[in-house]
Amino acid sequence: MMPEIITSAQNPTIKTIRALDQKKHRQETGLFVAEGVRALERARTGGISPDMVISVTGPQDWGQTRDIRVSEAVMARLSAQNNPSGLIGVFKQSALLSPFNAGADIVLALEDIRDPGNLGTIIRTADAVGVRHVVLVGDTCDPFSPETVRATMGSLFGITLARLPTARFAAALDEWQGEIVATAADADLDFRRAYQRPTLLLMGSEGSGLSSGLAAKANVAVRIPMPGQAESLNVATASALLLYEIRRAELK
Template identity: 40%
Template sequence: MTRPAEARVVTSPANPEIKRIRGLALRKKREEEKLFVAEGLRHVMEALEAGWPLETLVYQAEAAKRPKLAEALAATRAAGGLCLEVTEAVLAKMTKRDNPQMVVGVLPQRWQTLESLRPGKLWIALETVRDPGNLGTILRTADAVAADGVILIGETCDPYSPEAVRASMGSIVRVPLVRATPERFLAWRAGWPGLVVGTHLSGEADYREVAYDPPVLLLMGNEQAGLTEAAAAACDRLVRIPMAGGADSLNLSVATAVMLFEIARERLRLSP
């Protein structure tokens, strides 16, 4: 098998570059280096297609025969990135997975500011979301309805954690992210030009009975506590998702998906 030009061969998990990438499993290291890890050739290619440069591309030798990998290697080198050919054992150690993907990319994090945000049609604001699986799934759903982006309010989990990135199924590179303190968010919300809607147990309206004229800002609360009093007070409308069975609530990512598809229903209507 021909080895791609300019690829460095690494066979030891103790290699400094491999240890550096392994360190990105920790939030502190991700925030210090402003990087994150995406696993799988498909997700690496999606990042490149979305205009994200690869800081490092790690691949198993057996993946070298894939045409898309050649594209990824060329793009990484063109951007001044590092290409590492490694063994399966090194990949397993690096990703902490028994059956690792054969391709792993290290990418820069991207954050927007509240001040640069454009209302568009639909934004989602999440208050102190704690579960990275929920957050990644919400990013995937936001991508599915072509939402303009997601605002993370307060002490939330990290959207660039391995768990959130995997749950997003590649959508992490297509959904703009903003983070803000509760105080900054509430001050900024005062200038929002459209509807602000939140789900709440005391909501007086069925979520299907509201006119969601864009731009809409959907505000969703913490998995356990829901919206805080301040966030609920910032909403123009509080709505409920009716329950017919014994359950009195939905998982946060499921509830968010229900709301997003209702808000975007007319825009997503299939042509006959």
């Protein structure tokens, strides 16, 4: 496709892309922005094509994707980075969304995670350990916000996401055929154990943890020993420990 040349930040297309910084516009359009070569290459590897690619230098081999070339000044207005990478993709959110996959081998469910950096870090860890399905439950923050997308370092394109209200997800857990794992400070089981497949890991919000309704659905409660003075671990750190332990046998 022949490239479009845009040199003005007042161009309607540029204004539309800039507006995707705001949740309202992401919800209205169903689009989101990913920036940088790493993110776009992960999308390509996953077979996910952007609606448009915006670059300074070009050319980019993106097939029939809308190819937009901009000046460095316009790219600076579009970029969320201090040092713009010179490459931005606009994607459909629907390319990464799917129904809750109750047949998956391992599922990570996140309830009411409010911090975009934590959410992005957890998604990156899930991708690293080979967990391909993540369920966002309740008031978990927007996975397509610039902060979350940036924190995933491209791993957003390596997983599928489901989004469910807490009550609907709790009802869906009644059909889960394997272990449902949650952490609890007073649990008898150490988290360093053999997990049975399929495994669904429940992780709760940074402040209050899992809601009582979801915690009651767990059939395996584990604790992470903390011999120091800290009262709790960051949810991204705790998620990483549990995910790697769940996959430990396969990672040897």
